[in-house]
Amino acid sequence: MKRRDFHLLAGGSLAFGLAAPAVRAQARKSLAFVVNVSADFWTIARRGIEKANREHPDFDMEMIIPSQASAAEQRRILDELLARKVAGVAISAINPASQTDVLNRVAEQSVLFTTDSDAPASKRMLYIGTDNVAAGRRAGEQMKQAMPEGGRAMLFVGTMDADNARERVQGIREALQGGNIQIADIRTDESDFARARRNAEDALSRERDLKMMVGLWAYNTPQIYQAVREAGRQGQVKIVGFDEDALTLRGVADGTIHSTVVQQPYEFGYRSMKGLIRVVNGDRGWIPAGKQDIVETKVIDKTNVGEFQSYMRGLLRSS
Structure with missing residues (x-):
């Protein structure tokens, strides 16, 4: 497993906390996408985040990969994000039942979405992902x-x-x-x-x-x-x-x-960032009553795998 990896995407600030007070007051707001494990699946989601960041360079966006796949490690990451006062977080919760308290703390201080793995008992505003x-x-x-x-x-x-x-x-x-x-x-x-x-x-x-x-x-x-x-x-x-x-x-x-x-992890990343921005900017009217934004799945078998492999190669090459 890789160490925890803080990746700043396009438009990201290079030095948190080093700006002069007047500059800091105008600093871009930060959004974080916290995954559950290091896997190529999340590389695809990163492409969606990168697209959202190109469309909104006034925000800092980052994907955070835990050094180990545990609820304790995600808790530490979330504590660090709260200390940094991030504006929004999307997370694939490893153990939702044991993470309710920390997720609720995040929801009280910033905008909280879940993705990939939901935590419906928490105060998360929206789940974006697969049924x-x-x-x-x-x-x-x-x-x-x-x-x-x-x-x-x-x-x-x-x-x-x-x-x-x-x-x-x-x-x-x-x-x-x-x-x-x-x-x-x-x-x-x-x-x-x-x-x-x-x-x-x-x-x-x-x-x-x-x-x-x-x-x-x-x-x-x-x-x-x-x-x-x-x-x-x-x-x-x-x-x-x-x-x-x-x-x-x-x-x-x-x-x-x-x-x-x-699944469509690209959409997980893209929709999470776009949705967080809308809420941070004061627009909550689009949130569905059921608090879920379901992304459809697709079956890949021998009849369509060649076409899908070509699509994936293009997606993973893009930046």
């Missing part, structure tokens, strides 16, 4: 397509403390209800990539009748893909995943992975 129950149902339908004969499946994810993980599992169970696919286990890895790989390898070694593996977070599916290939179990063990990691897309293209349910 994860619906996304889970979509993954469940892909599981049934990949394995119509049924069998044992195993799910892999960073932590079941996050709302997006619980909701995706809920959606998968709803889609599989009454069918012939059984979920044998859910393996967690605390966002440790090496442990995620070991979980996949161990499952393949111990569960000889395992027919399907499902990666619920962006980095899980690439670990599963590599473990299945190294074990020589391509075709024997079906794979369904989430998100658009390059290895996941390669696996879809070569047929090892049946499909992946992709």
